[in-house]
Amino acid sequence: MNARLTRLAAVVAFVILWEATARSGWFSSILLPPPSLVAETGWKLLTGGELLKHVWTSLARVLTGFAIAAVIAIPLGIIAGSTPLLYNIVDPIVELFRPIPVLALLPLAILWFGIGEASKIFIITYAAFFPMFINTVAGVRYTDPMLVQVASTLGATRAQIFTRVVLMCALPSLAVGIRLGLGFAFLALVAAELIASTAGLGYLIMDSRLTFQTDRGMVGVVALGVLGFAINAILVRVERWALAWKQDISAAEVK
Amino acid sequence: MSTGDIAIEGVTKVYKPQSAAPVHALSETNLRIASGRFVCIVGPSGCGKSTLLSMVAGLMRPSSGSIRVGGALVTGPGPERGLVFQEYGLFPWLTVRGNIGFGLSCRGVPAAEREAIVDKYVNLTGLSGFDNRYPSELSGGMKQRVAIGRTLANNPRVLLMDEPFGAVDALTRESLQDEILQLWRVEQKTILFVTHSMMEAVYLADDIVMLRARPGRVFATLSVPLAHPRRRTDQSFLAFYSEAEETFKQEVGRHS
Numbered sequence: 228m229n230a231r232l233t234r235l236a237a238v239v240a241f242v243i244l245w246e247a248t249a250r251s252g253w254f255s256s257i258l259l260p261p262p263s264l265v266a267e268t269g270w271k272l273l274t275g276g277e278l279l280k281h282v283w284t285s286l287a288r289v290l291t292g293f294a295i296a297a298v299i300a301i302p303l304g305i306i307a308g309s310t311p312l313l314y315n316i317v318d319p320i321v322e323l324f325r326p327i328p329v330l331a332l333l334p335l336a337i338l339w340f341g342i343g344e345a346s347k348i349f350i351i352t353y354a355a356f357f358p359m360f361i362n363t364v365a366g367v368r369y370t371d372p373m374l375v376q377v378a379s380t381l382g383a384t385r386a387q388i389f390t391r392v393v394l395m396c397a398l399p400s401l402a403v404g405i406r407l408g409l410g411f412a413f414l415a416l417v418a419a420e421l422i423a424s425t426a427g428l429g430y431l432i433m434d435s436r437l438t439f440q441t442d443r444g445m446v447g448v449v450a451l452g453v454l455g456f457a458i459n460a461i462l463v464r465v466e467r468w469a470l471a472w473k474q475d476i477s478a479a480e481v482k
Numbered sequence: 483m484s485t486g487d488i489a490i491e492g493v494t495k496v497y498k499p500q501s502a503a504p505v506h507a508l509s510e511t512n513l514r515i516a517s518g519r520f521v522c523i524v525g526p527s528g529c530g531k532s533t534l535l536s537m538v539a540g541l542m543r544p545s546s547g548s549i550r551v552g553g554a555l556v557t558g559p560g561p562e563r564g565l566v567f568q569e570y571g572l573f574p575w576l577t578v579r580g581n582i583g584f585g586l587s588c589r590g591v592p593a594a595e596r597e598a599i600v601d602k603y604v605n606l607t608g609l610s611g612f613d614n615r616y617p618s619e620l621s622g623g624m625k626q627r628v629a630i631g632r633t634l635a636n637n638p639r640v641l642l643m644d645e646p647f648g649a650v651d652a653l654t655r656e657s658l659q660d661e662i663l664q665l666w667r668v669e670q671k672t673i674l675f676v677t678h679s680m681m682e683a684v685y686l687a688d689d690i691v692m693l694r695a696r697p698g699r700v701f702a703t704l705s706v707p708l709a710h711p712r713r714r715t716d717q718s719f720l721a722f723y724s725e726a727e728e729t730f731k732q733e734v735g736r737h738s
Contacts, residue, residue: 373567373569373571374571374573376541376559376565376567376571377565377567377571377573378584378588379541379558379559380539380540380541380559380560380561380563380564380565380633381561381564381584381585381588381632381633381636382559382560382561382585382588382589382636383584383585383588384588387588391584391588392573395573395575398575470575471616472574472575472576472577472616472617472618473574473575473618
């Protein structure tokens with residue numbers, strides 16, 4: 228039996244097991260709705276337009292926060308990675324903030340930015356910043372010195388060495404940072420939406436819990452999974468294309 | 483004065499580690515290499531042969547003395563002095579063509595001219611058909627051909643080679659030796675070639691410069707009185723090889 232078939236069979240078996248368990252009567256169907264009911268509810272939410280509204284709200288938040296983080300983290304990482312003085316200024320500050328779990332900042336963020344969009348975007352940006360910054364710095368700092376020497380003996384100027392060698396050397400590490408950053412952004416998104424929001428997939432889950440509509444909540448959970456999977460798949464494609472020269476590229480799920 | 487000649491005058495190199503005594507990598511060295519010569523530098527590890535080459539390349543400054551290439555003082559790296567590394571140093575994100583054209587593109591050579599030069603060196607180095615491969619898809623011998631082609635495409639006056647065939651297998655090594663001699667005949671460059679193999683030096687060089695270690699110092703310079711093409715099994719080749727090996731062993735054997 229080939230591998231693909233085995234994998235498909237495992238998923239089908241899982242869904243069947245879930246359905247059987249839910250219908251067995253061991254658990255209340257309020258706590259564990261069968262997948263058929265979740266699918267039915269999902270279809271209703273989808274055709275009714277409600278699901279897409281929540282997906283869009285969440286997606287807009289995640290992408291905005293992630294984009295802001297990228298615009299700050301990548302240039303800052305490049306500068307810090309290539310200037311020892313700036314590295315020694317920025318790095319200790321980053322190390323100071325990095326171990327703080329982003330959820331710990333949520334109450335403060337609400338205090339500072341209110342319960343509207345700004346606090347959510349802040350939390351997402353904050354979470355996505357660190358992996359992107361740290362991986363950019365590492366990529367720039369660990370440029371192969373031999374390649375820099377080669378370029379200089381071939382007549383490259385300092386600026387050319389930077390753009391054509393240092394940045395290219397940093398690219399694989401940068402790609403890892405971007406994928407991790409997006410994963411962190413998703414985690415932060417759900418946390419921010421669970422606490423205070425009136426739309427988004429996190430809100431859908433929270434609101435369903437309050438009204439005991441577990442099936443509706445599960446639709447939100449599945450939608451988050453599908454969204455995260457789809458975005459990661461797009462990034463893996465882009466990465467494969469941009470780093471085609473690198474044979475040992477790992478397509479491992481990083482989230 | 484021809485443009486590919488190298489004048490090394492009173493050059494020394496002392497490394498000063500922060501927490502240890504200074505290391506004399508190379509004591510006073512004087513060498514004059516005429517344009518178009520193929521010179522091999524032979525010596526044990528630690529004799530400063532790679533240091534000397536790096537200084538000619540401009541990647542390292544001498545502690546004292548001066549190096550002139552074509553009459554111009556060496557103050558930093560430059561495309562007129564091409565360097566080929568043992569570990570190839572190919573840009574992994576560029577194809578064979580991209581690597582060979584790198585120097586040309588940095589120096590702003592127009593695309594059409596660049597493509598023509600790249601084509602020439604792809605053919606000269608026997609890489610036709612592999613133009614669009616990435617370095618990770620090439621064998622060691624092919625990687626070194628790309629590195630040599632990339633350096634020659636820049637049209638340097640001097641080709642500096644730091645144990646260029648040290649990382650490939652013996653058979654590939656012999657064919658690369660023949661290829662570099664062929665390229666040298668066609669391109670008329672001055673070649674400064676570092677090796678630790680006396681056999682390689684006798685096969686390739688017009689002149690052999692011998693160094694000993696601790697401190698690095700030139701102790702002999704031999705002219706190789708053999709015409710090309712040389713055969714490793716000829717009596718005259720073997721006789722000269724034994725003589726060179728003897729000279730080397732006497733000095734290096736006694737002191738190391």
